[in-house]
Amino acid sequence: MDNQQNAKKVATRVSVVGVIGNVALTLFKLFAGIISHSGAMISDAVHSASDVFSGIIVIVGVRLSARESDSDHPYGHERFECVAEIILAVILFLAGGAIGLEAVKNIFSGAFAELTFRNPLALIAAVTSIVVKEAMFWYTKINAKRIDSPSLSAEAWHHRSDALSSVGALIGIGGAALGFPILEPIASIIICLFIFKVAFDVFKDAVDRMVDHACDGETESQIKTCAGEIDGVECIDLLRTRVFGNKIYVDIEIGVDKNLSVCTAHQIAEQVHDAIEDGFPQVKHVMVHVNPNEEQN
Numbered sequence: 242m243d244n245q246q247n248a249k250k251v252a253t254r255v256s257v258v259g260v261i262g263n264v265a266l267t268l269f270k271l272f273a274g275i276i277s278h279s280g281a282m283i284s285d286a287v288h289s290a291s292d293v294f295s296g297i298i299v300i301v302g303v304r305l306s307a308r309e310s311d312s313d314h315p316y317g318h319e320r321f322e323c324v325a326e327i328i329l330a331v332i333l334f335l336a337g338g339a340i341g342l343e344a345v346k347n348i349f350s351g352a353f354a355e356l357t358f359r360n361p362l363a364l365i366a367a368v369t370s371i372v373v374k375e376a377m378f379w380y381t382k383i384n385a386k387r388i389d390s391p392s393l394s395a396e397a398w399h400h401r402s403d404a405l406s407s408v409g410a411l412i413g414i415g416g417a418a419l420g421f422p423i424l425e426p427i428a429s430i431i432i433c434l435f436i437f438k439v440a441f442d443v444f445k446d447a448v449d450r451m452v453d454h455a456c457d458g459e460t461e462s463q464i465k466t467c468a469g470e471i472d473g474v475e476c477i478d479l480l481r482t483r484v485f486g487n488k489i490y491v492d493i494e495i496g497v498d499k500n501l502s503v504c505t506a507h508q509i510a511e512q513v514h515d516a517i518e519d520g521f522p523q524v525k526h527v528m529v530h531v532n533p534n535e536e537q538n
Contacts, residue, residue, distance in 0.1 A: 247388070248388035248389075248390060249304060251384055251387065251388050252299065252300070252384070252385075252388060252390050252392075252393050253300055253304065255380065255381055255384045255385075255393060255396075256296045256297075256299045256300045256393070256396065257296075257300070258377075258380070259292070259296045259299075259377055259381060259396065259400065260293055260296040260297065260300075262373060262377055263289050263290075263292040263293045263296060263403075264293055266286075266289045266369075266370055266373060266374070267286050267289040267290045267292075267293065269366055269369070270282055270283075270285050270286035270289060270366045270370060271283060271286040273362045273363050273365070273366035274286055274363060274366070276362050276363075277361075277362050277363035277414075279363040279410075279414055282363045282366055282367065282410055282414065284339075284340060284343065284406075284410070284429075285366075285367070285370065285403075285406050285407055285409075285410045287339075288336050288340070288402075288403055288406045289370070289403055291332055291335075291336050292399055292400065292403055294332065296396065298325050298328050298329060298332075298392075299325055299329070299392050299393060299395075299396045301325070322390065322391050322392040322450075323391065323392075323447045323450045323451045324447075325392040325395075326391050326392045326395045326443055326444075326446065326447035326450075327444060327447045327448075329392065329395040329396060329399060329443060330395065330440045330441075330443040330444035330447065331440075331444075332399070333398075333399060333402055333436055333437075333439055333440035333443065334436075334437065334440040334444075336402070336406075336436060337402070337432075337433045337434075337435075337436030337437050337440060338433070338437075340406065340409075340429050340432060340433045340436070341429065341430055341433030341434075343426075343429070344426035344427070344429035344430045344433065345426070345430065347426040348423070348426045348427075363410075363414050364411065364414055364415065364418075367407050367408075367410045367411035367414060368411065370403070370404070370407035370410075371404050371407045371408060371411065374400050374401070374403045374404035374407060375400075375401070375404045377397075377400040378397050378398075378400040378401040378404060379397075381393060381394075381396055381397035381400055382394065382397035385397055389523055391446060391447065391450060394446075395443040395446075395447075398439045398442070398443060399439075401439065402435065402436045402439050402440075405432050405435045405436065406432050406436070408428070408432065409428040409429045409431065409432035410428075412424055412428040413426070413428050413429065416428075449484065450484050450485070454483070454484050455481070455482050455483060455484070456482045456483075456484055456489050460482070460489070460521070461480060461482055463520075463521075464480065464482070464491060464493070464517055464521065464524075465477050465480055467516050467517055467520050467521075468480075468493055468495060468513045468516065468517060470516075471509060471512045471513050471516055472509075472512075473497055473498070473501070473505075473506075473509040473512075474495045474496070474497065474509060474513065475495075475496050475497060475498065475534045476495070476496035476534055477493065477494070477495060477496070478494040478495065478496050478532050479492075479493065479494040479530075480492070480493050480494075481493075485525070488523060488524070488525035488526075489521070489523050489524045489525065490524075490525060490526050490527075490528075491517060491524055491526070491527045491528065492528045492530070493513065493517075493527065493528070493529055493530070494529075494530040494531075494532055495509070495510065495513060495529060495530070495531055495532065496532050496533070496534035496535075497509055497531055497532070497533065497534060498533075498534060499533030499534055499535065506531045507531070509531070510529040510530075510531050511529075513527075513529050514527045514529050
């Protein structure tokens with residue numbers, strides 16, 4: 242439980258830092274967009290505003306997932322993080338779609354021809370956003386990996402998508418400064434596709450975690466090796482794993498000497514259980530079934 246509480250504190254701290262950073266960026270980019278008469282920068286400010294909302298979702302999702310098991314949720318609340326991850330994917334998709342639709346409309350209506358470079362503040366805001374959001378991406382991603390939080394990982398990619406959006410704004414504003422205003426909507430369409438890709442990956446990861454998807458093959462192989470090294474285990478008859486939120490549940494069947502007493506076989510099963518839980522922090526529960534090894538001579 243200490244690990245869960247520590248993970249909740251880390252995720253909350255990282256999300257709060259993200260919310261504060263996004264509020265500051267939103268206000269700065271909105272101010273720069275209005276002063277510079279830059280539609281691209283104003284749109285980028287709206288994208289940053291969506292990050293504020295997503296950061297709050299992460300905080301709520303992590304706090305709910307860290308709650309103890311109860312009679313209604315005997316397996317815990319980890320899947321609340323998956324719900325938060327799906328909501329973030331939807332927000333990303335909507336933000337990317339809004340950017341793409343606006344860019345297509347500007348191209349076909351010819352509105353891009355009216356874009357002009359009026360104030361360097363928009364360029365400064367775009368560069369600042371790229372640097373800050375990329376730093377926030379790595380800060381959030383490192384901490385998400387440290388506590389194995391899918392919703393925090395999704396939030397990291399949301400920061401990256403905002404950095405990409407700012408790259409599009411920078412190219413568009415720079416294009417207007419150089420006399421090529423059409424670069425702004427073209428760059429926005431490309432950024433839209435990047436954001437869609439991130440949204441799809443986040444959504445797919447959340448769905449995999451919600452439908453009892455097996456953990457990766459390397460981890461399963463390591464679990465088998467760990468169980469097989471316990472004295473008295475003669476073979477591994479079956480191993481099943483399922484990812485539940487950010488935790489793994491393990492069902493394993495081991496083969497032991499068929500002449501052993503029930504008490505001795507039970508002790509071996511307990512050793513397997515403890516070895517797996519101690520060796521793999523992401524494993525929340527292990528069910529060990531003992532079979533007589535019928536292949537022994």
